[in-house]
Structures are given as structure tokens and as C-alpha cells.
Amino acid sequence: MTNEKNMKKIAAEHAAKYVQDGMRIGLGTGSTAYYAILKIGEMVRGGLNIQAVATSEASERLAVEQGISLTPVQHMDRLDLTIDGADELDDRLRLIKGGGGALLREKITAYQSDRLVIVADEVKQVTQLGAFPLPVEIVPFAYEWTVQSLARLGCSVQIRRNLSEGFYVTDNGNYIADCKFQLITHPEELSMRLGSIPGVVEHGLFIGMADQAIIGCQDGTVRILHSGSSEAKNIFDS
Structure with missing residues (x-):
């Protein structure tokens, strides 16, 4: 069985496959987004060319450490893709975020993104939000x-x-x-x-913002949820 750390890593690395050359990318914050940044950094060092913004000072530091060049937000009108985590999500892709303290910057970045992909381990998927404060x-x-x-x-x-x-x-x-x-x-x-x-400056309910969720499972697969559908698709990630 896959532990929580590896479930997060599986989900994050699957999401990183969506990053293509020339994209404008938003880098999320938190323990699962961390693995996405590591993978994207590996891809950049391998020749991938992207523009990126980070949703927190912690993610900025990690991105720079990984060789990802950050672009000032005023130089980009929109983002093609943001990859971020969630503290809870339901089958309708309604989220609770902000456990890492970056919810305001995360929501601003998500709002300016053409596509928001959420990465999480299967413990984070719930039938109803609220157990997480x-x-x-x-x-x-x-x-x-x-x-x-x-x-x-x-x-x-x-x-x-x-x-x-x-x-x-x-x-x-x-x-x-x-x-x-x-x-x-x-x-x-x-x-x-x-x-x-x-x-109240902002709150951690993200409703109608996520386009897709990639959920790492204990059996080594990823479960993919799409906005507007409660159907989950299980894909083995090797």
C-alpha cells in the first residue's frame, strides 16, 4: 500500500505532465504542490521553457531552488495552468484551501488561470466539506x-x-x-x-474554480475528477 507522502507525489507528478513548453504556469502552495514544483523543476532543468508565478513566498523560494525562473505578475495577463493542492474536496470539486496560509494568493492566481488542476491524496476527498477547519x-x-x-x-x-x-x-x-x-x-x-x-479579506472556499482534480490513491493509481461530473476515472500511474 502507498503511504500518504507517496500518494501526494503520485498525484503531483501526474499533474506535472500537463505542463507544456511555452506555458504560463501558477505554482501552488502546500505539501502536495511541493512535489509538483519539484517535478516541474526537473523538467525545466531538462530543457522545458515556461513562465511561472508562485502563490506564496515559500513556493517562490522552492521554485528558485529548483531552477524555475519566476515572472512578475504584471508581465502576464493570464495563466494557462495552475497546479495547486487542497485540504478538502468533494465530488463536485468544491474545495477548502488555506491550510498553508496562502489562500488569498492562491485564489487570485486560480482566478487568473485558464485551468486549475488540484492535486491531493485520497484522504482529502470527502462526501461533504467541513471536517477541516x-x-x-x-x-x-x-x-x-x-x-x-x-x-x-x-x-x-x-x-x-x-x-x-x-x-x-x-x-x-x-x-x-x-x-x-x-x-x-x-x-x-x-x-x-x-x-x-x-x-474578511478572503476565505478558503473555492467554488466553481477547479477544472480537474488528480487524486493519488493507496493502490498506486490516480483518480481523476472533472468539473461538472461526479464520475471518477481510475488510471494506473507507473
């Missing part, structure tokens, strides 16, 4: 009021912390409120309600 990026000013507003949506809220440095601060200088709903029955409605709260 929903990350919400909020401004530091009057964050206590914003937390109160979030809690009125029916969740318990914790401001994310570093182990020894107080509150976690995003690359954009904001805080992350992790909202525990347990079960999100109406993601689209929740998305709108979150967006109406002053102090």
Missing part, C-alpha cells in the same frame, strides 16, 4: 469583531498561531481565522455570507 484571512484591525461576526455563522473560531511567535501572519500581513463548522451543508451560501463580513 475553514481558513479565513482577516485584517488585524479590530480582528476581535471580525471573529465575533464569523462565530455568528455557526462555527467556533481560533486565530491561527505560530508555535512560539504569537499570531500567524500571512505573506500579505493578515491573520488567519480557522473556522470549525464540522459540516458545511451549503458551501455556496456560506461563501457569500463570508464575503459580506467587513474585515
Whole structure:
């Protein structure tokens, strides 16, 4: 049986096969996107020519280490493809993202991409979202009021912390409120309600954005889900 690390690697390396010469690529953030960046770096060192942007400072550093040249976003109108991870996804490709703290940049990059491919291990696929706490990026000013507003949506809220440095601060200088709903029955409605709260910069519900999900499975295959279809196709990845 394949362990979680290898499931992530299988999914990420399968997604990297979609990257073609001359493409403009968005590089995601997180433990599964990490393997995609490693594979794309290997392809670049082998002669692949791409333009790339990263969704976090951590992914920027990794890309540079792997020999991937990064292009300033103002020099690209659109991206052909973004490969990114997810903390949870359902059969309709609705996602929870932001466990790595980069949800705002991830959503901006996904919005500007012609195609968003999600990579994940099979543990991340769920029948209903909500077991993973929903990350919400909020401004530091009057964050206590914003937390109160979030809690009125029916969740318990914790401001994310570093182990020894107080509150976690995003690359954009904001805080992350992790909202525990347990079960999100109406993601689209929740998305709108979150967006109406002053102090919320962005939230980790990605709805109607993913075009495809590549899921690494314990048996060494990848399961591919397409937007608008609940049909899964199992493909052996050798």
C-alpha cells in the first residue's frame, strides 16, 4: 500500500505532465504542490521553457531552488495552468484551501488561470466539506469583531498561531481565522455570507474554480475528477 507522502507525489507528478513548453504556469502552495514544483523543476532543468508565478513566498523560494525562473505578475495577463493542492474536496470539486496560509494568493492566481488542476491524496476527498477547519484571512484591525461576526455563522473560531511567535501572519500581513463548522451543508451560501463580513479579506472556499482534480490513491493509481461530473476515472500511474 502507498503511504500518504507517496500518494501526494503520485498525484503531483501526474499533474506535472500537463505542463507544456511555452506555458504560463501558477505554482501552488502546500505539501502536495511541493512535489509538483519539484517535478516541474526537473523538467525545466531538462530543457522545458515556461513562465511561472508562485502563490506564496515559500513556493517562490522552492521554485528558485529548483531552477524555475519566476515572472512578475504584471508581465502576464493570464495563466494557462495552475497546479495547486487542497485540504478538502468533494465530488463536485468544491474545495477548502488555506491550510498553508496562502489562500488569498492562491485564489487570485486560480482566478487568473485558464485551468486549475488540484492535486491531493485520497484522504482529502470527502462526501461533504467541513471536517477541516475553514481558513479565513482577516485584517488585524479590530480582528476581535471580525471573529465575533464569523462565530455568528455557526462555527467556533481560533486565530491561527505560530508555535512560539504569537499570531500567524500571512505573506500579505493578515491573520488567519480557522473556522470549525464540522459540516458545511451549503458551501455556496456560506461563501457569500463570508464575503459580506467587513474585515474578511478572503476565505478558503473555492467554488466553481477547479477544472480537474488528480487524486493519488493507496493502490498506486490516480483518480481523476472533472468539473461538472461526479464520475471518477481510475488510471494506473507507473
